[in-house]
Amino acid sequence: MRITLTVNGRAHEVDVEPRDLLVYVLRERLGLTGTNIGCDTSTCGSCTVHVDGESIKSCTLLAVQCDGRAITTIEGLANGALHPVQEAFTSEHALQCGFCTPGMIMAAASRLNEVKDPTEEQIREGLEGNLCRCTGYHNIVKAVQKAAAAG
Amino acid sequence: MATTEHRPNIGATPRRKEDPELITGEARYTEDLTPPRTAHVVMVRSPFAHANIRGIDTAAAKAHPGVSDVLTAADLEGAFAAPLVCAWPIVDDIKIPPVYPVEGTRARYAGQIVAVVVADSRAAAQDAAELVEVDYDPLPAVIDPEEAMADGAPQLFDDVPNNVTYHWRSKEHSPVPSAGDPDPIMASAPVVVKERFRLERLVPNAMEPRSILVEPNASQGEYVMTSATQIPHIVRTVLTLITGVPEAKLRVIAPAVGGGFGSKLQVYAEDAICLALARRLGRPVKWTADRTEEFVSVHHGRDQWQEIELAADADGKLRAVRVRIVAGMGAHHLLLTPGIPMLGAWLYGGCYTADAYSVEIIGVFTNNTPTDAYRGAGRPEATYAIERAMDALARKVGKDPAELRRMNMIPTDAFPNYTIMSGLSVDSGDYTGSLDKLLATLDYQGLRREQAARRASGAARQLGIGLSTWIEMCGLAPSRVAGALKLVCGLWEACTVKVMPTGTIQVMIGVTAHGQGHETTFSQMLADQLGVDYDDVQIIAGDTLTVPFGMDTYGSRSLAVGGIAMHNAGEKVIAKARGIAAHTLECAEEDLEFANGSFTVKGTDRSFGIKEAAFAAWTAHNLPDGMEPGLEATYVYDPPNFSWPGGAHACVTEVDTHTGAVKILRYVSVDDCGVIINPQIVEGQVHGGVAQGIAEALFEGAQYDEAGNLVTGTMTTYLVPSAAEMPSFEVLNNPNAPSPTNPLGVKGIGEAGTIASPPAVINSVVDALSHLGVTNVERPATPERVWRAIQEAGQ
Numbered sequence: 001m002r003i004t005l006t007v008n009g010r011a012h013e014v015d016v017e018p019r020d021l022l023v024y025v026l027r028e029r030l031g032l033t034g035t036n037i038g039c040d041t042s043t044c045g046s047c048t049v050h051v052d053g054e055s056i057k058s059c060t061l062l063a064v065q066c067d068g069r070a071i072t073t074i075e076g077l078a079n080g081a082l083h084p085v086q087e088a089f090t091s092e093h094a095l096q097c098g099f100c101t102p103g104m105i106m107a108a109a110s111r112l113n114e115v116k117d118p119t120e121e122q123i124r125e126g127l128e129g130n131l132c133r134c135t136g137y138h139n140i141v142k143a144v145q146k147a148a149a150a151g
Numbered sequence: 152m153a154t155t156e157h158r159p160n161i162g163a164t165p166r167r168k169e170d171p172e173l174i175t176g177e178a179r180y181t182e183d184l185t186p187p188r189t190a191h192v193v194m195v196r197s198p199f200a201h202a203n204i205r206g207i208d209t210a211a212a213k214a215h216p217g218v219s220d221v222l223t224a225a226d227l228e229g230a231f232a233a234p235l236v237c238a239w240p241i242v243d244d245i246k247i248p249p250v251y252p253v254e255g256t257r258a259r260y261a262g263q264i265v266a267v268v269v270a271d272s273r274a275a276a277q278d279a280a281e282l283v284e285v286d287y288d289p290l291p292a293v294i295d296p297e298e299a300m301a302d303g304a305p306q307l308f309d310d311v312p313n314n315v316t317y318h319w320r321s322k323e324h325s326p327v328p329s330a331g332d333p334d335p336i337m338a339s340a341p342v343v344v345k346e347r348f349r350l351e352r353l354v355p356n357a358m359e360p361r362s363i364l365v366e367p368n369a370s371q372g373e374y375v376m377t378s379a380t381q382i383p384h385i386v387r388t389v390l391t392l393i394t395g396v397p398e399a400k401l402r403v404i405a406p407a408v409g410g411g412f413g414s415k416l417q418v419y420a421e422d423a424i425c426l427a428l429a430r431r432l433g434r435p436v437k438w439t440a441d442r443t444e445e446f447v448s449v450h451h452g453r454d455q456w457q458e459i460e461l462a463a464d465a466d467g468k469l470r471a472v473r474v475r476i477v478a479g480m481g482a483h484h485l486l487l488t489p490g491i492p493m494l495g496a497w498l499y500g501g502c503y504t505a506d507a508y509s510v511e512i513i514g515v516f517t518n519n520t521p522t523d524a525y526r527g528a529g530r531p532e533a534t535y536a537i538e539r540a541m542d543a544l545a546r547k548v549g550k551d552p553a554e555l556r557r558m559n560m561i562p563t564d565a566f567p568n569y570t571i572m573s574g575l576s577v578d579s580g581d582y583t584g585s586l587d588k589l590l591a592t593l594d595y596q597g598l599r600r601e602q603a604a605r606r607a608s609g610a611a612r613q614l615g616i617g618l619s620t621w622i623e624m625c626g627l628a629p630s631r632v633a634g635a636l637k638l639v640c641g642l643w644e645a646c647t648v649k650v651m652p653t654g655t656i657q658v659m660i661g662v663t664a665h666g667q668g669h670e671t672t673f674s675q676m677l678a679d680q681l682g683v684d685y686d687d688v689q690i691i692a693g694d695t696l697t698v699p700f701g702m703d704t705y706g707s708r709s710l711a712v713g714g715i716a717m718h719n720a721g722e723k724v725i726a727k728a729r730g731i732a733a734h735t736l737e738c739a740e741e742d743l744e745f746a747n748g749s750f751t752v753k754g755t756d757r758s759f760g761i762k763e764a765a766f767a768a769w770t771a772h773n774l775p776d777g778m779e780p781g782l783e784a785t786y787v788y789d790p791p792n793f794s795w796p797g798g799a800h801a802c803v804t805e806v807d808t809h810t811g812a813v814k815i816l817r818y819v820s821v822d823d824c825g826v827i828i829n830p831q832i833v834e835g836q837v838h839g840g841v842a843q844g845i846a847e848a849l850f851e852g853a854q855y856d857e858a859g860n861l862v863t864g865t866m867t868t869y870l871v872p873s874a875a876e877m878p879s880f881e882v883l884n885n886p887n888a889p890s891p892t893n894p895l896g897v898k899g900i901g902e903a904g905t906i907a908s909p910p911a912v913i914n915s916v917v918d919a920l921s922h923l924g925v926t927n928v929e930r931p932a933t934p935e936r937v938w939r940a941i942q943e944a945g946q
Contacts, residue, residue, distance in 0.1 A: 033183035034176015036409070038358045039442035043866035046358060074176035082174070090170040093831045096839065097666030098173030099358040099409025105174060124874040131866070133358050133410050134666045135835060136842030136904075137874035 003067035007032065008076025016063045023047045023058035026073060034074040034102050038131070045130030048103035048110075049073050055110030057103075057129070074102035077109065084147040085109045094143035096134035104130045108144045117148055156746040160675035160685055164831035168670040168690075178407040181362035181379045182439045189364075190219060192425060192438040193276035195266035195283045196447065197258030200292035200518040200859025201305060204256055207266055208284040215282055217275030219432070222267045224255025230427040232395035235483070236418060238639040239490035242324055245317040245514075248308045250483040252393070252420035252427075258287070259307050259482035260519045261860055262447025264420055269428060269436070292518035292859030296479035297456050299517045307482060307516045314516040316480055319493055321510045326635035327574035333462065333471035333507035340462035340470055344543045348459075349929055350532055351852035352479065353452040354863075355525050356871050357665075359409020361449060362439040363422060365429035372397075374429060377404045378422065381415040381665055382703035385640070387695050389418040389486070394426050401426075405693035408665035412843070413524035414449045415665065416705045417486050421448070446864045451853060452525020454479035454517075455492065459499065459536040462507075467548040469559045471507035472572065474499045474536060480514050481521035488523050489514050490638060495529030500572040501537040502582040502622040502797055503559040508572035518859045524705060526843055526905040530623045538619045538910035539927075546921060551599075552914070553590055556620050557583055567891045575624065577795045581888040585821040586620055588885060589799040592819050598803060606922050613922075614816075615804040617915025621907040625899035626794030627706030641789065644708070645699035646716040648677065648724050649783035652769035654762035655687045661701010662713035663693035667901060668832045669709055673717055675828055676895070680721045681761055682748025699785055707794070707899025710828070715893045716788035723784030728764035731782075734775045735759050735767065794890055794898040798822035800841070802911040806919040811938030813849060813916055815878040820907065823885040825898035833900050834882045840904020841880055846872050847905070848912035852931045870931075920944070 005012050007030060014029050026032045026049070035058060038046030047058040050072040077083045085108050088094070095101040104127065111118065111126040118126065123144045124137070132140060172178040197204075209221040234249035254263050266283050270276035291305040298304055299314045307314055321329050337343055364377040374396055380386050383403035391398040408415065421438055429436040440448060455478050462471040478492040496510040527534075541559075545552040560582040561569055568576050589595075595616070602614040627633075630641030647659040658673060674688040692698055701713070725745055732750035733740040736759055743750040751758040764782060767773065771780035803817040820837055827833050850870040854863045863869035870876075889896030909930065916932050917925055924944035928937055 027183075028185070032176070033179070036180070036359070037182070038360065038409075039866045041442065041865045041867045044358065044442070044871075074174075078175060086174045089174050090166055093164075093167065093835050095170065095173055096668070096835060097358065097408065097410040098169070098178055099180065099407075101173050102176045120879070124877070128873045128875040131358065131871050131873055133356055133412070133843070133871065134839045136838035136840075136880065137877045138838040138842075138880050139835060140874065141879070 001064055003064055005066055006070045008072055018062065018064060020063045021059050022061040022063045022066055025063040026058060032073050032075050036099055036102060038100065043131065045107060046100050046103040048106040048130060050106060050110060055107045074106060077105065083109060084150045085112065085144070088143040088147040088150065092139045092143035092146055094135060094139040100130060100132045104132060104140060108147065112144065112148055158679040160679045161828050162830065163675065164829055165671065165675065165685055167668055168674060169668060180359055180407045180409055181364055181377050184364055184377060185437065186366060186435045189435040189437050190269045190271065190432055191273040191276045192428060192436055193268045193273065193280045194264045194421065195268065195280050195285070197261055197263045197265050199258055199287050199289050200261045201290040202258050202287040203290065204258060204265060205286040205288055209266065211284070212268060212279040212282040215275065215279035217271040218268065218279045219271065220269045221279065221283060224251065224253040227253050227427065230431065231393055231423060233392050235420060236389045236392055236486060237484035237488060239487045239637065241489045241493050241637050242317045242319055245489060246311045247484050248311060252423045262520055263482065267424055269432065294517055294519055294855045294859050296454065296477045296515040296517055300477065300513065300515045307518065311516060315513055316516055317489055317514045319512045321496060325574060329508045329574045330505060330572040331507040333473040333509050336462045336471040336507050337460055337473055341465045342463040342548055343460060344540060344547050345458065345460045346540045346543050348457045348536060348539060350453040350455040350457065350535065351930065352454040352522070353525055353847060353851055354446055354853055354869055355412045355414035355449060355452060357410030357412055357414050360440040360442055360445045361415065361421070363425045364435060364437045365425045366435045367429040367433055369433035373400045374426060375402045375404065376426060377406055379408050379415055380405050381411040381663065381705055383663060383693055383695050384661060384701050384703050386418050386422060390422060390426055393423045396426060396430065402696045405663045411665045412526040413452065413528055413705060416524050417450055443865055446869065447520055447861055450485055450521050450523035451481065452522060453532060454522050455532055457532070457536045459540045461540050461544050463544055463548065465548065467544060467550050467555045467558065469503050469505045472500045472505055474510040476512040478512055478514050479517045479522060481517060481519050483516065483521055485521045485523050488521055490636070491522065491524055491529050492532065493529065495533035497573040497575050497624060498530055498533035498622060499537050501534065501541070502561055502580065502620055504561055505572050519855065526840065527902045530902065531844070531906045531909060534619065534621050534906050535910045538621070539913065542914045542917065543926065552618050553586065553595060556618065557586055566888070576792065578792050578892045579795060579888040579890055580622065580797045581823060581885055582620055582797055584887050585797065585799040585823060585885045588883060589801055589819060589821045592881065592883060593801050611809050612805045612807050613919040615806055615915035615919025617802045617911045617913065617918055619800045619907045619911035619914065621800065622795065622797040623903065623906050624793040624795060625707035625902060626711030626790060627708045628793055629791060630789050640702065642702055643787055643789035644712040644716045645701045645785065645787045646713065646720045647699050647783060647785040648717065648720040650724060650761065650765035652766050654765060655689065656681065656683060657689050657691055658717060659691045659698040660713055660717055661698055662704045662709040664704065667709060668829070672710065672828045672832060673714065676714060677717060677721055680718060681725065682746065707901040710897050711794040711893060711899050712788060712790050714897060715790065715895065716786050718895060719788055720784045720786035723786060724782060727784065728761045728782060730775055730778060731764040731767050732759040790892065792892045794892070796822065796824045796898045796900065796903050798885060798903065798907060800907040800911045802915040804915040804919055806916055806937060808941055811934035811941065813932060813937060815845065817881065818878050819881040821883045821885050822900065822903055823888045824900040824903065825890045826896040827884065836900045837882045837904045838880050840902060841908045842872065842877055844905045844908025845877065845912055848909040848930050848932060850876065850931050
């Protein structure tokens, strides 16, 4: 099937199989390997991207469901300068191995669009769908708080 | 006039050098690489925990579009020169049955590889794998290591009676003498406590699943393996043994690696299979685990039954420690499987003194995934046993657990080089100092008052305060000690420091990072040592072609072993530059002082910079007679002792006596990890380590059904915690016991949190309920287990 995806502001026409998941099309067809795959049960959130501005696990969507929609991946988040969440992740040491980081940043950026000044509990609940094995989440929470303060 | 030396980097928290590519998605993990003509590999795995293989029909799979080959053990005869390698035969009479990467006759765990599918796409390989018909004859399976060693249990190997692969006894096998024999003391001591704990299996779950890419240059017989591994050098050596590919023709690269925690300290069947297939097919071969596959194919951790006995005087003064461990090995040995429980055998006495000590360990095969190193590797197990038992002793003699610990601790003035009850020499420690700081930070007495008030009022939510005062041996390790413990390798580390003609510096180092921040930490160290800018230092690692032969990353060794190799290489660079500076300035070397990147003739303003020395060494126009051109040096460092961190952790919980739910109110740690290079990175290591230990205590545990199937085999059933389950952490430091073993005073911190925290959490849960008669809650302390413990205590 031929579909159109607008990814990071650029339109792509791609031929996909009906069974192709969005994450595989992003990674293998468009070469956008910043979005990682950490599980096969839609649990870990490593593959989180934005579809029409909302964060979604790209392993839960078929590519055909995204025909005509606008997708932002980690590669497209920085707009000239780092996004405030990216900036806060590095300043607060909110990443170690970095594998969950693209998904975590995309989820956090989306969360901050919904709740401008979240409490610690709201941040923790909001990131419940994204797993990190390195940081214990302490510095991720601090980074999201800092990004929220930075607007 | 003496120059004031500036060391702006050590102790600072510059932006991590690793981060820019990780926060923008530019980093390349192995799975991100797919060269042209790549063949994709999918493994066919046994669905049975124990079954004879009567036959395999690959015809339908081979006929599937896009499939280039389907291979069984019979097809791969000749591909492997040796079975999978176990490098730690801890006793002379250990039984190590040969197991090859693809099993042909008898599957011994669910997940073992029985066939391999190669296709032009991963999807085609997956589809074809479904078409491989394996005729299994299922056999009874045994999962619990104690059940496996009982008479009449299913036998995994004909020549391993009762599935017992080894029996290690400290009295017989320790290369250093332990304190006295505990047996007579146990029989006569005024107080004896005996505790029994089950440490369930853990699944490491690094966020990046394992992935391997092998690119051959078939005509030259050369291979480049890119792998999500912690140990590129060891992978290369071991794969040479298994496949016969010459070590000199195999290059192993660890690119960006998404966490390890020991799970990537392994040479797996898949590594050997991918190399063998690349040789056979002459095209790039790639395999990436999906998470469900990862659950059964990556080695597991822990899996022990522990019995620990403490003998004490009536006042709680510890006199003897006696331990017996039954350890599950899984279906066969992997690289370090037998030695992992033994790595803890030196620490069952904790940071305490006693007159007598013994440990015995029985290693048992079971019908599940092999076990091996998982964050802490033996040391969390030991710490769990002694710290839980110390609480039991405190309850028995009616002493506060903090006070009981303090009265039994090795005193700070016993250092340096105190011989602990297991016979090893600990170089430094300040256990009472850490405990005092912890109790003050907690307001321990205030918490005890609140606990008493809640107990008096019969509140539904009771308060628990759990302590863990811990010690560990890391910075693995002196090669002689490794040899005495029968490990088949040395544990030194190598580093080359090269000052380029234009003054920037390349550091090629054998340890390789997968989240630890080596680039940042090592750059900070070398920048201060050589007096150059942080950004002038480039750290290169994780490629056997470009870095000196090293022994890789595990056992909290990167800083205390690799970092010292770098420091000593740096000293050699400075020494050589000093010769060039003296020659240029026409003075004696002794007349030069080195600070801030420059040699100055004492008492003058005449100076010569290290960057100038590098340029002079490069042009070689005017060097001292006989000096080699170039400013670089290599140092191979073999540490004279382990690194000995220690500390005190506390977990404050609120336990709902109606539902069994446990909520962590505070988690406070005071750790001595020696001199700290980067406080932010150290705190991050503690956060992550403690979180993994909390997970171990409250959430994670591999559960099997009767047939030996892993029923917690996905992230939806095996509870890797999210941010919503974790508390914030209060992380403190005890700076009073730097290591005297190395010139920087550093120790390790990578495993500390995971070693210290599980007993702190469970002690806290038991403490919250002890007035109800609860003395133990098995881990993971799920609400159901806590609730049942309350009900049983009330009966």
